[in-house]
Amino acid sequence: MLSPDSRFAAQAPSGSPGQRGDAPVRVIAVASGKGGVGKTSVSVNLAMALCASGQRTLLLDTDLGLANVDVMLGLSPRFTLADVFAGRCELHETLLEGPRGLWVVPAASGKRHMTELLPQQHVGLVHAFSQLDVPIDTMVVDNAAGIADGVLTFCQAAQDVIVVVCDEPASVTDAYALIKVLSRDRGVSRIQVLANQVQHAAEGKQLFDKLQRVTAKFLDVTLNYLGAIPRDEWLRRAIQRQEAVVEAFPSAPSAVAFRDIARRAGQWQSPQGPRGHVEFFMERLIAQPGSAVA
Structure with missing residues (x-):
């Protein structure tokens, strides 16, 4: 296993998609x-859905041991992040082009050692994206x-x-545990909550209210309700077809909900500058006029 500094110094070649974009990238x-x-x-x-709305989008799979983004989109990666860490390729060589021009960086599945990376290797992966020569929004x-640790670092x-x-007791309990650690240990002060697989819209809001009550009592963090995705047979069919439901069945209730979520996310303010800790695409943040590291 090579160090993050030695493995993540890759710049894309001139033949990579597009010219380097210097605008800040919003990372969700x-x-x-x-x-x-x-x-x-x-x-x-x-x-x-972001791609369909005109956003140049990259999807990064950081489930390093049990990755399945590529499977869900029917893609066949030649290289994954496991190959980058092993020295078999550079980061830009993992890029896959998916539907609608979506860029995908796949992780590996069934690679136990990828779940045992050191904290500095997670940080090294974050920093590597500052050298990735792809124009995305x-x-x-x-x-x-x-x-x-990897989850916390990538969220931070x-x-x-x-x-x-x-709507499962363990889901709400574990979501609170995640929010608590992100807030107390990583300084994440604002979190969007999305209810999934709900039977009706009111169920999603009830889930959010339940989570908000306990966080308001014990944590210094702001929760925002992003919305809900309904339980939908068309979504299940899309997964079986290895397609996104927004592409396979655009009029399905879940597809409509995902487009609404993407519309809301598209209205979030772009980053104005670096916040003084580990961040994706740091160089693009520093390059902004008037920005300074805190």
Whole structure:
């Protein structure tokens, strides 16, 4: 296993997609306390909906041991992040072009050593994106479930964090645990909550209210309700077809909901400058007029 400094100094060649974009990239991390709540489906469909709205988007899979973004989109990667860490390729060589021009950086599945990376290797991966020569507006980061160091680092390095919950006691409890650690240990002060697999719209708001009551009592963090994705047979069919539901069945209730979520996310303010800690695309933030490291 090579060090992050030696493995993540890659710049894309002149033949990579487009010229280098110097505008700041809005990075959205998608996370969950508990597995099985549909987090990766949210990441894939949010990224695809952003693409459809005209946002140049990259989807990064950081579920380093059990990755499945490429599977959900029917892609066949030649290289993954595991190959980058092993020295078999550079970061830009992992780029895959998906539907609608979505860029995907895949992780590996079934590689146990990728779940045992050191904290400085997670930071090294974050810094590597400052050298990635791809013109994008937004990056969606699909995290592993739970509160492992990598999850916390990748969420801290994003401008916005979406925590996905569903109507299960363990999902709400584990979401609170994730929010608590992000707030207390990593200084994340604002989190978007997305309810998934709900039977009706009121159920999503009830889930959010339940989570907000306990966080307001014990944590110094602001929760925002991003909305809800309905339980939808068309979404299940899209997953079986290895497609995003927003592409396969655009009129499905879940597809409509994902486009609404993407519209709201598209209205979030772009980063104005670096915040003084580990961040994706740091050089582009520093390059902004008037920006300074805190």
